[in-house]
Amino acid sequence: MGKFTLEEVNDRYVDVLREIGNVGAGNATTAIASMLGIRIDMNVPKVELLEAAKLGSAICPEDEIIVGIFLEVQADIEGSMMFLMKMDSARFLVNKLMGRDAEDEKEFDEMDLSALKEIGNIIAASYLNALSTMTNLVIMPSIPYIAVDMAASILSVPAIQFGQFGDNALFIQTEFGDDVMINGYFILMPEQDSYEKILTALGLSL
Amino acid sequence: MSKVIKVGMADLNVCKSPDIITTIGLGSCIGLTFYDPVAKIGGMVHYMLPDSTQMNSSANIAKYADTGIEALLRKVLMAGANRGRLVAKMAGGAQMFQVSGMSAVSNIGERNALAAKAKLRELGIRLIAADTGLNYGRTVELHCETGDFYVKAIGKPIKMI
Numbered sequence A: 001m002g003k004f005t006l007e008e009v010n011d012r013y014v015d016v017l018r019e020i021g022n023v024g025a026g027n028a029t030t031a032i033a034s035m036l037g038i039r040i041d042m043n044v045p046k047v048e049l050l051e052a053a054k055l056g057s058a059i060c061p062e063d064e065i066i067v068g069i070f071l072e073v074q075a076d077i078e079g080s081m082m083f084l085m086k087m088d089s090a091r092f093l094v095n096k097l098m099g100r101d102a103e104d105e106k107e108f109d110e111m112d113l114s115a116l117k118e119i120g121n122i123i124a125a126s127y128l129n130a131l132s133t134m135t136n137l138v139i140m141p142s143i144p145y146i147a148v149d150m151a152a153s154i155l156s157v158p159a160i161q162f163g164q165f166g167d168n169a170l171f172i173q174t175e176f177g178d179d180v181m182i183n184g185y186f187i188l189m190p191e192q193d194s195y196e197k198i199l200t201a202l203g204l205s206l
Numbered sequence B: 001m002s003k004v005i006k007v008g009m010a011d012l013n014v015c016k017s018p019d020i021i022t023t024i025g026l027g028s029c030i031g032l033t034f035y036d037p038v039a040k041i042g043g044m045v046h047y048m049l050p051d052s053t054q055m056n057s058s059a060n061i062a063k064y065a066d067t068g069i070e071a072l073l074r075k076v077l078m079a080g081a082n083r084g085r086l087v088a089k090m091a092g093g094a095q096m097f098q099v100s101g102m103s104a105v106s107n108i109g110e111r112n113a114l115a116a117k118a119k120l121r122e123l124g125i126r127l128i129a130a131d132t133g134l135n136y137g138r139t140v141e142l143h144c145e146t147g148d149f150y151v152k153a154i155g156k157p158i159k160m161i
Helices: A011-036 A052-057 A087-097 A110-135 A151-163 A192-201 B065-078 B108-123
Strands: A046-051 A065-075 A079-086 A139-141 A145-150 A168-177 A181-190 B004-006 B011-016 B020-026 B030-036 B041-047 B087-092 B126-132 B138-143 B149-152
Touching (some): A011 A087, A011 A110, A052 A151, A052 A168, A065 A110, A079 A110, A079 A151, A087 A110, A110 A139, A110 A181, A110 A192, A145 A151, A151 A168, A151 A181, A151 B020, A181 A192, B011 B065, B020 B041, B030 B065, B030 B108, B030 B138, B041 B065, B041 B138, B065 B108, B087 B108, B087 B149
Parallel strands (some): B087 B126
Antiparallel strands (some): A046 A168, A065 A139, A065 A145, A079 A181, B011 B041, B020 B138, B030 B087, B138 B149
8 A cells, every 4th residue: 555645745746637627628528519519618627625524515515416427447547536517517418418498497317317427427538538648547437327416425425535545635626618607526536556656657756 | 592513524513402413415424423311412423434443544533433433422421421321323324326346435335334333332332223325315413302313315205213
């Protein structure tokens, strides 16, 4: 086991994550724009480092319902990743994809959830591709898993993952959109030795 | 009027009648309470991980089942609860994503619940109610006037255990 902790994260690693966020969001934007047939712009992503125990309220109030898409990753890097969206963003994307009125507020059915899973899958793959390209490491994502629940409950998953080897968590916030801005949050959770692999591949070993 | 005391993630606190102690949106974490029905004193810990001894970072004792439950016990006793009368209830320990079981966190909810049972057995405190597992988030409340423990989940009726 390595001794890597996020407390030792330096500015250059945050820069690298921001770059992964940038390229990943760029890829995701292109993919979603062509899938939905709309024009989409994106903003520069923000990388945030915060206390793992505060993750539950990092993107919205703890009891607000959000959508979380979770994938496990393996091959050169082992771990998992999450992509999170607030309900308004998720609704907008599903309604677009299903050809419904943008304001439609009906509850998600099975079809909607599987559409969301697919969107999450595309977005996740976009980020993982960016990471893979930058590090030259092979990264294989699992199928996507979805949960629609309270923010604190969904965010307990990354909080616990980060909590295992420190008290801080890192996530990337991206915004893309056209008339409506889609707010997405990307969380990469490599296992401890995989962190070191990523850092080494980037020439940033501690 | 009763006050509502909020417990965050990796946090614990005590509560006296008529107040209510709550934690919002438990996922794989566990919200465990102690309650003395005579003194009407209770407390809650919201821990994230089952075992502090396997971790290389254990600065926050409320983060782990073993150290968190012990710390909660000390705190409710200090607040005036009687150890012999204490009973425990808990909720949470869900598996938020139905993953195949490859990663270390895939069964963390279940391990969190088991850790509580082991610790309570060791301390000799009875677990009289639990609502754990499955795949959804829970908000819980302990009402210190009655000892009632409420579990709220999205799209489900409120449960009292």
